[in-house]
Amino acid sequence: MDDQQRNQQFLSALGIKRPKLIRRINLTRLMAWEQILLIALYGRRQYQSDKGMHFHARMEVISTLRNSLYDAVTPYALRLLDDGCSFLTMMEQLREHLEEGKIEANIYHALKNDLERKQVAFARLDQPFAYPHYAIYIALTQFIHLCQHMLNNPAAEVICDALVERTLREIYAKETIFHLNRDKETPTFSALLKWFEGSTLPKPDVIAVVDAYMAEDMQNLHNFFVPSDSANLATDNRGGRNAENSTKRQSLIHTEIRRAEQRLIIDLDLMQLKNMILLGQNEEIGKWLGDVVQGQVAEQLKLPPLHTPAIEKASADKWQHACSVLQLNRIDSVPPRVAAILCNDMAHAHYRIHNSCDELHSYPNEAFSPKEAQLMTTWVIRHCLLGTGSPGDFGQSLYPLTVESSRLTANQQTAPRADPLMHEWANDADMATIQTRFKTRTRDCYKSLREVTHLVSQQMALARQQPYPLRTGFPPPLWLPEMSSEDVE
Numbered sequence: 001m002d003d004q005q006r007n008q009q010f011l012s013a014l015g016i017k018r019p020k021l022i023r024r025i026n027l028t029r030l031m032a033w034e035q036i037l038l039i040a041l042y043g044r045r046q047y048q049s050d051k052g053m054h055f056h057a058r059m060e061v062i063s064t065l066r067n068s069l070y071d072a073v074t075p076y077a078l079r080l081l082d083d084g085c086s087f088l089t090m091m092e093q094l095r096e097h098l099e100e101g102k103i104e105a106n107i108y109h110a111l112k113n114d115l116e117r118k119q120v121a122f123a124r125l126d127q128p129f130a131y132p133h134y135a136i137y138i139a140l141t142q143f144i145h146l147c148q149h150m151l152n153n154p155a156a157e158v159i160c161d162a163l164v165e166r167t168l169r170e171i172y173a174k175e176t177i178f179h180l181n182r183d184k185e186t187p188t189f190s191a192l193l194k195w196f197e198g199s200t201l202p203k204p205d206v207i208a209v210v211d212a213y214m215a216e217d218m219q220n221l222h223n224f225f226v227p228s229d230s231a232n233l234a235t236d237n238r239g240g241r242n243a244e245n246s247t248k249r250q251s252l253i254h255t256e257i258r259r260a261e262q263r264l265i266i267d268l269d270l271m272q273l274k275n276m277i278l279l280g281q282n283e284e285i286g287k288w289l290g291d292v293v294q295g296q297v298a299e300q301l302k303l304p305p306l307h308t309p310a311i312e313k314a315s316a317d318k319w320q321h322a323c324s325v326l327q328l329n330r331i332d333s334v335p336p337r338v339a340a341i342l343c344n345d346m347a348h349a350h351y352r353i354h355n356s357c358d359e360l361h362s363y364p365n366e367a368f369s370p371k372e373a374q375l376m377t378t379w380v381i382r383h384c385l386l387g388t389g390s391p392g393d394f395g396q397s398l399y400p401l402t403v404e405s406s407r408l409t410a411n412q413q414t415a416p417r418a419d420p421l422m423h424e425w426a427n428d429a430d431m432a433t434i435q436t437r438f439k440t441r442t443r444d445c446y447k448s449l450r451e452v453t454h455l456v457s458q459q460m461a462l463a464r465q466q467p468y469p470l471r472t473g474f475p476p477p478l479w480l481p482e483m484s485s486e487d488v489e
Contacts, residue, residue, distance in 0.1 A: 003157075024317045130453070343438060360401060389412065393412070
């Protein structure tokens with residue numbers, strides 16, 4: 001069945017245009033890609049600043065803290081880093097924790113020795129980073145794995161049809177469970193659509209089904225960027241999305257009634273209020289405040305509760321369309337940016353700074369030439385992003401990373417990824433074509449690298465005007481300070 005026929009079946013059976021669903025999925029995926037690319041560019045830009053050595057030292061702290069030995073001290077150390085503390089201040093604060101019995105002596109001294117051995121030292125930050133230190137470190141050192149996560153999902157058309165088919169099969173199973181003469185053979189997807197078109201059943205909310213699937217996938221992606229305990233908490237908190245309004249605003253709004261003075265005092269959590277404003281939740285905040293006042297008036301006058309209409313849910317596709325700063329309008333605009341970031345890493349691989357070469361577990365002794373960096377990027381894409389190879393396959397040799405050893409790794413046979421998005425950038429048949437491809441199609445990304453601090457600020461400004469889809473379960477943007485779970489339910 002061709003796309004035109006399938007599109008007509010969707011419209012007849014479900015009353016929705018299939019291309020609309022596919023576009024919704026693609027825009028939501030672009031929102032996820034943009035979050036990855038923005039923070040990846042941001043981290044790499046810090047290395048190019050005049051305080052690149054201090055930045056590297058901060059990343060060395062994160063690298064050290066990822067040892068499970070330091071799990072007990074990691075949350076506090078990360079908070080000190082995000083607050084912009086200098087290295088000396090951080091160690092002084094940790095020593096105070098030691099003296100107060102909040103951390104064990106062996107852990108403190110082991111951490112101190114590890115950091116001294118790495119010659120870690122850095123000054124206080126003049127301006128806090130736009131992202132948490134841990135998230136930046138992940139974007140630097142797990143970039144290939146993050147891209148693999150995105151490419152493990154099939155194309156939007158496949159996702160769309162699979163979700164709708166699953167929904168219809170669930171309805172079909174419920175409707176026919178007591179029918180003794182039901183078909184013994186499982187109906188095809190086309191047959192299900194035709195069956196549903198002829199039924200009088202209410203149409204399922206397939207947009208909600210698509211949003212729930214995409215939100216869960218984005219939450220899994222978001223969990224890469226937070227320490228494991230926080231990630232588990234974030235996942236656990238997803239179960240409360242349908243809580244009552246009174247529960248949702250508990251941590252944001254607190255009230256006090258002084259009846260003698262005829263006063264209602266509303267106490268707001270400023271941090272959470274700021275986060276809600278940053279995500280364009282102005283109507284939501286206004287509704288909450290209105291509900292509080294209406295509730296107190298109704299209670300005082302013994303009036304029945306007033307049910308105010310719910311605010312229309314924000315959508316991820318509208319947010320991406322309004323707040324994109326990397327001009328990611330089509331899914332095929334992603335591969336050149338991925339390739340540019342990887343090529344940048346290969347060009348700086350000999351410095352042994354934190355980037356995607358950490359995933360390869362190998363570094364060259366000398367700088368790659370521009371041509372060699374482009375070849376290395378092409379082979380990493382072929383093996384890891386088009387195929388299902390592991391980045392660590394490039395570092396299995398005891399010798400330094402070389403172009404020839406990488407070519408042999410890239411030529412190994414691997415199963416294909418679910419999404420062949422990167423296929424063009426994995427083609428190494430002609431060197432002239434590779435050079436032209438990198439020269440002409442990665443310019444926008446290198447421009448974004450130079451301007452990324454401004455771009456992040458620009459997205460934060462745009463986001464205040466476009467409601468973010470928190471109610472549908474999407475995790476907040478990576479640049480947002482940590483939110484309490486009650487405020488996103």
